[in-house]
Amino acid sequence: MTSPLLDVSELRTSFRTVGGSARAVDGISFTIAPEETVGLVGESGCGKSVTALSILRLIRPPGAIEPGSRITFESRDLLALPEAEMRAVRGARIAMVFQEPMTSLNPVLTVGAQVAEVVRVHAGASKAEAWRRAVETLAAVGFPDPAARALDHPHQLSGGLRQRVMIAMALVMRPALLIADEPTTALDVTTQAQILERLAALQAAMAMSVLLITHDLGIVAERAQRVIVMYAGQIVEEAPVRELFAAPHHPYTKALVAAVPRLGVRRERLETIPGQVPSADAWPTGCRFRERCPRAFDRCAVEPPLYRIGSGHRSRCHLDAPGGAA
Amino acid sequence: MTRLLARRAAQGVVIVWLVATFTFVLIALAPGDIVDATVSLDRSSAVTRAHLRAELCLDRGLVVRYGCWIRSLATGNLGWSLARRRPVSALLAEAIPNTLLLMGLAIAGSLLLGLAAGIAQAWRPRSALDRGIGAISMFFYSMPDFWLALILMFLFAYLAHWFPVSGTTDPAVYPSLGFWGRFGDRARHLVLPAGTLILLTSAAVSRFQRSAMLEVLAQDFVRTARAKGLSEWQVLTRHVLRNALLPVITLLGLSLPGLLGGAVLVERVFSWPGMGMLATAAVTDRDYPLVVAATVVASVMVVVGSLLADVLYALVDPRVRAG
Amino acid sequence: MRSWIRACERGDVMLFGWFVCLAAGALAVWAVHRGARGGSAGPWRRGLAHLASDRPAMAALFILAMLAALAILAPVVAPYLPNAQPDVVSGNNQPPSLDHLFGTDFASRDVFSRVLFGGRISLAVAALAVLLSTCLGTAYGAVAGFHGGRLDGVMMRVLDAALSIPRILLVMAVVAVARSITVPTLVLLLGVTGWFGTSRMVRAQVLSLREQDLTTAARALGARDREILWRHLLPNVASTVIVAATLSLGNVIILEAALSYLGIGIRPPTPSWGNIIQDGSSQLASAWWMALFPGLAIVITVLAINTLGDALRDALDPRTVDGT
Numbered sequence: 001m002t003s004p005l006l007d008v009s010e011l012r013t014s015f016r017t018v019g020g021s022a023r024a025v026d027g028i029s030f031t032i033a034p035e036e037t038v039g040l041v042g043e044s045g046c047g048k049s050v051t052a053l054s055i056l057r058l059i060r061p062p063g064a065i066e067p068g069s070r071i072t073f074e075s076r077d078l079l080a081l082p083e084a085e086m087r088a089v090r091g092a093r094i095a096m097v098f099q100e101p102m103t104s105l106n107p108v109l110t111v112g113a114q115v116a117e118v119v120r121v122h123a124g125a126s127k128a129e130a131w132r133r134a135v136e137t138l139a140a141v142g143f144p145d146p147a148a149r150a151l152d153h154p155h156q157l158s159g160g161l162r163q164r165v166m167i168a169m170a171l172v173m174r175p176a177l178l179i180a181d182e183p184t185t186a187l188d189v190t191t192q193a194q195i196l197e198r199l200a201a202l203q204a205a206m207a208m209s210v211l212l213i214t215h216d217l218g219i220v221a222e223r224a225q226r227v228i229v230m231y232a233g234q235i236v237e238e239a240p241v242r243e244l245f246a247a248p249h250h251p252y253t254k255a256l257v258a259a260v261p262r263l264g265v266r267r268e269r270l271e272t273i274p275g276q277v278p279s280a281d282a283w284p285t286g287c288r289f290r291e292r293c294p295r296a297f298d299r300c301a302v303e304p305p306l307y308r309i310g311s312g313h314r315s316r317c318h319l320d321a322p323g324g325a326a
Numbered sequence: 327m328t329r330l331l332a333r334r335a336a337q338g339v340v341i342v343w344l345v346a347t348f349t350f351v352l353i354a355l356a357p358g359d360i361v362d363a364t365v366s367l368d369r370s371s372a373v374t375r376a377h378l379r380a381e382l383c384l385d386r387g388l389v390v391r392y393g394c395w396i397r398s399l400a401t402g403n404l405g406w407s408l409a410r411r412r413p414v415s416a417l418l419a420e421a422i423p424n425t426l427l428l429m430g431l432a433i434a435g436s437l438l439l440g441l442a443a444g445i446a447q448a449w450r451p452r453s454a455l456d457r458g459i460g461a462i463s464m465f466f467y468s469m470p471d472f473w474l475a476l477i478l479m480f481l482f483a484y485l486a487h488w489f490p491v492s493g494t495t496d497p498a499v500y501p502s503l504g505f506w507g508r509f510g511d512r513a514r515h516l517v518l519p520a521g522t523l524i525l526l527t528s529a530a531v532s533r534f535q536r537s538a539m540l541e542v543l544a545q546d547f548v549r550t551a552r553a554k555g556l557s558e559w560q561v562l563t564r565h566v567l568r569n570a571l572l573p574v575i576t577l578l579g580l581s582l583p584g585l586l587g588g589a590v591l592v593e594r595v596f597s598w599p600g601m602g603m604l605a606t607a608a609v610t611d612r613d614y615p616l617v618v619a620a621t622v623v624a625s626v627m628v629v630v631g632s633l634l635a636d637v638l639y640a641l642v643d644p645r646v647r648a649g
Numbered sequence: 650m651r652s653w654i655r656a657c658e659r660g661d662v663m664l665f666g667w668f669v670c671l672a673a674g675a676l677a678v679w680a681v682h683r684g685a686r687g688g689s690a691g692p693w694r695r696g697l698a699h700l701a702s703d704r705p706a707m708a709a710l711f712i713l714a715m716l717a718a719l720a721i722l723a724p725v726v727a728p729y730l731p732n733a734q735p736d737v738v739s740g741n742n743q744p745p746s747l748d749h750l751f752g753t754d755f756a757s758r759d760v761f762s763r764v765l766f767g768g769r770i771s772l773a774v775a776a777l778a779v780l781l782s783t784c785l786g787t788a789y790g791a792v793a794g795f796h797g798g799r800l801d802g803v804m805m806r807v808l809d810a811a812l813s814i815p816r817i818l819l820v821m822a823v824v825a826v827a828r829s830i831t832v833p834t835l836v837l838l839l840g841v842t843g844w845f846g847t848s849r850m851v852r853a854q855v856l857s858l859r860e861q862d863l864t865t866a867a868r869a870l871g872a873r874d875r876e877i878l879w880r881h882l883l884p885n886v887a888s889t890v891i892v893a894a895t896l897s898l899g900n901v902i903i904l905e906a907a908l909s910y911l912g913i914g915i916r917p918p919t920p921s922w923g924n925i926i927q928d929g930s931s932q933l934a935s936a937w938w939m940a941l942f943p944g945l946a947i948v949i950t951v952l953a954i955n956t957l958g959d960a961l962r963d964a965l966d967p968r969t970v971d972g973t
Contacts, residue, residue: 058552084557091555098553103546108568108644117564118554153644169554337809344810352826468951470903470923472910473944476930484934587815591907595930605821606911614825621822625813632813 004031005209006055006177007072013047013054015280016062022280024050024063026233032177032209039224039241040213041256045277047233048213052179055211056096057086074176092122095170099182101162105154111165112138112150118172137172138165142198160191167195171202178203179211184219196223217260221245226312229253232278232288235306239313249315251293287318295319330646334636338629343396345625349618350395354388399622405615409608414619417604422623424494425600428589431520433578436527441574443528444535445562448570451540459532466529471588475522475595482518489518492597519596523588527581534577538570545569572643579635582628666725670718677714678707696888699964706960709953716950720769727762731920734758742936752938754928764943767920772950774836774915775901781840782901783894786847791886793848794855801852812845817907824913835914839901847893854889888965895958899951906947922947 008030014023025047032038040048053059055071057078071078073094078086098104106114115134119125125133131150138146141164154162163183170178180199184192200223203210212224220227220241227244229237229252237250248254255273275292278284284291286301293300299318306314307321383394398405404414443463447456466474483491490496494515495508503511542548543566551561590602597603601620608616640646685698700706719726728750729735734757741757743749751760793804811819819842824830830838902922908914909923910930917924922943929939 056553058549087555087557089555090553096553098546098550100546104550106547106551106565106569108642109565117556121555121560155645166550169550337806340806341810341813344807345814348810349822352822355826464952464955465948468899468955469948470906470910470944470951472907473926473940473947476926476933476940477944480933480937480940583813583815587817590815590817590821591910594911605818609821609825609911609913612825614822617818617822617825621814621818624815624818625810628813628815 003075005034005036005074006032006211007070008051008055009070009072011051011054011069011071012066013050013059013063013069014066016064017281019281023066023283024233024280025054026283028230028233028235030228030235030238032211034176034209035203035207036226037203037210037212037224039220039227040211040230041215041217041220041227042230043215043277045280046230047280048230049181051230052096052181052211052213055179056090056094058090088122091118091170091175092173093175094177094179095173095175096179096181097163097166097170097183099185101159101166101186104166105162107154110151110153111157111162115150115165115169115172118169122173133172134168137168140202141165141168141171142194143168159187160195163187163191163195164198167199167202171206171208174206175208177209177211179213181213182215183212185214185216192219199223217245217256229256232283233280234288234316235314236289236316237314238306243310243313249309249313249320250289250317251295251319252289253315287316330640331633331636334633338633341629342622342626346396346399346622347392349622350392353395353614353618354391404619404623407608407613407616409611409613410616414616417616418601418619418623421599421601421604424598425586425589425593425602427516428520428523428593428598428600429585431516432523432527432585432589435520435524436531437574437578439524439528440531440535441571443532444539444570444574445567447532447536448539448543448566449558449562456536460536463529463532466525467533469526471522471526472591472595474526475519475592478518478522479595490515494599519592519598522592523585526588527585530581531574531577535570535574538573539566542566542569568642572639575635575639575642579632579639582631582635583624586624586627663726663728666722670715670722670726673718674711674713674715677710681707681710696961696964700960703960703964705956709956709960712949712953713957716768716953717772719765720772723765723769727765729759729762731763731766732758732918733762742932744936745938751942752936754925754936754939755932760925760939760942763920763925764922764946767922767925767943768946768950770832770915770919771902771905771909771922771947774832774839774905774921775898777836778839778843778901778905779894779898781836782843782897783847783890785840786844786893787851787886787890789844790848790851790853791855794852795859797856797859805852808845808848812849816842816904820904820908821911821913824908830913832915835905835908839905843897843901846897847890850889850893851886854886858885892958892962892965895954895961899954899958902947902951902954906943 008028011025011028012023013025014021028047028051030038040051042048050059050063054065054069055073055078057065059065065079069079073089078089081089105111112131112134115137116127116130119130119133120127123130135146135150138150143149143161143164149157154165157165163186167183183199184195187195196219199210202208210223212220214220224241227239227241228235229244229250231252237244237248237253239248244253245257248257252273259272273292278288278291285303287293287296287304290296290300297318302318304316304318304321306316308314309320383391402415404418406412407414407417410417443459447459450456479491482488495511496515500508500511539562548561548565551565552558556564586602589600590605592598593600593602594606601623605617605620608614608620681697682701685694685701687694736757741753741755743753743757745752749759749761751764754760754763789804789808793801793808820838823838827834905914905921906923906926909916909921910927912924912927914923915921917928925943926940929936929941929943933940
């Protein structure tokens, strides 16, 4: 088995608040293999974005990654790197695409300049060379008439075009890993499909891994090979995609899968999960899903570890304990 | 963009017109007869009296007088100075360049200083540097302009003898100096008055710049820039600064009247022969045609300055350029 | 014959007066802390709590309360009457000493006492003027913002014109025309020239509130225009107005000082911080204390006002989340 591209181990990221501290990510461990697409799903507030930012060491005070966490990428410990070397990783080896194309681009610079900037910072290229590569990458992401329109400013472009610019910015240096944080949430459905299609093609062409963060299970079902489900700062289930949808184990995953409306299935009402996600500054003791779980029982007062069920499938639920529950 | 500027220019004309109307009301309400007041100081003949009366349309009704006033302002006839016995426009024409010189230096200097201070503060918010600069800014921001001028004069002119106390040049020495000597003499005389204005204005700019930069720093595209692998310095200078400059340009445009007001007092303290010095002397002499005309001219200067600020804004922000 | 020289006959009364002033400062700070802790959980409580935790602001409040008390109690706490000349023969232009904390001026008057009495006038004039301009500005801004449309456009053009004239020039123009100016007229003038900024802020606030649901809800319940303005919008505008008033207070104090310095504000022999500086400016090289101390008084006062104003703005801003 080849060594993983990214190996996250016991990642804990907390934020200092007025009351104390809130641990948004509480002991996450997972790996991403080369050329693999991993989906990271969960409700808002579960810590997925913080995980992504932690990998890139973009967490700023009052937040901090706790000691004891380890993030290994291409056999290097990212958390131990001096800042200058980490900067060389950001944007060149690991790149990130953000959710809001409206506000994620600098309004006063042309889009071409913003893409070219990545090349100039990392490859030390001349202005002309960087511009050429920028236009080339814009064409690759399906940006129309790139030579001319690279001179446009973000406010002159639609949301879909802006997101393509973001993707171009991320891919221009051919990173090994792309982290896409809700890349299409702010776009309409047709544009969503186009962008995801294009992303998949580029990924194959560049032999890139993708960490796809989303709350939309439909996207994950279509694009990911493996899925990690997060809840309240922890991983609650992890499985290959088909297995996750065919046979979810964790009650939360089951509820999520059941909540997705499906064509052809008659339903009187939409399924919802009662209750609310607990707040990061006061994680409940024991299993964090206990309050909302239809199958909670007395053992759930103790926090379940991630049990292994079959190959590549883990679940944080006492019902999946070896030897059965109770 | 030209459409935007044309609209602003038209608004500017309306503003100046409103100010002119206001000044007309003031004059109309003035106790006493302006011609008599002029003439009593001048002891001219009756012919001149009649001439003045006709010029100011004083013998006609109020509405006609108003028309007269607006027309004379528009043609550059700003009235007659009671105390100095010369046309106001001539007096102002001599004085305004000096004021413009002072204000131009003040704006440039305070932009530089204020920008530097604001950047230094936003670099590490809530650090000792941030708080220190903030405290100093607050201190200067709370100072009366004329008092700071006096203190600086005391320290650097009286105590230290580095700079002269008043005027634009040293009349005893200036005529005999060569080009660089004259330049140096003028520069020496400029330091204290301009320095006072720069210190006061940059306090306001730096406070504003700091909050503008912090606001921009919190925006999403800054996070994107960091994710691209740029250093904090590159993020600040290439991405944050240009965006944070926008509200500062707006601020400068809005603070022109305040700057002009500050110039009035500083000119008085340093006997700097500009518009402010002229106006303060005129007030003491109750030479109201001069003061009133200065008011109208001041508003014209502010309007023009605001237009320039708008142009500058459009140059920096492409979103405005598109229309 | 000391009685006509000293403002108060007994030194212990004077000391007591000073003690009262210090107590006034402490009282103000205590009141804020009490309000922050107190029972009712109104929206003001959170703002007060924010304020109480801001130490520079509390220091500023202490100073301001003490200054206000000093201004009121000037006759009691000043060592001399402002126009008293204790030593006409040789007491002029004396540097600061134990007898005369801030020295004496050219007419051998005690500068310290003059500064105290001057503070009385300066603060009173400023407070009244700000009161006037706040009322005018709020009314103007509220009407403009509420009605919108053409009326708003016209009102705003007038406002722009008024704002384009430097305030000091405006006052100077009026004074030049009017030839003489009494203190009440000065207050009126300062008030009338100072409402522009406040009205802009109020108008902006009212405009945004107008679009919000609270107005729609009130209208849906059948409230009339005037009712909406008074009972629903204005209380929300209150915090903006308070902040605007506080910050403009500092400007007015400086403006009044400038006018008095130029000779068109408060006239001597009535002391005002500005005209004491004017007296001192002609003796700057030889008797610097006359110009320094009143100016310092202004700086301290305005600094305290601005600090408090900034803190108030942070505290009353509804977007300020606890701890942020």
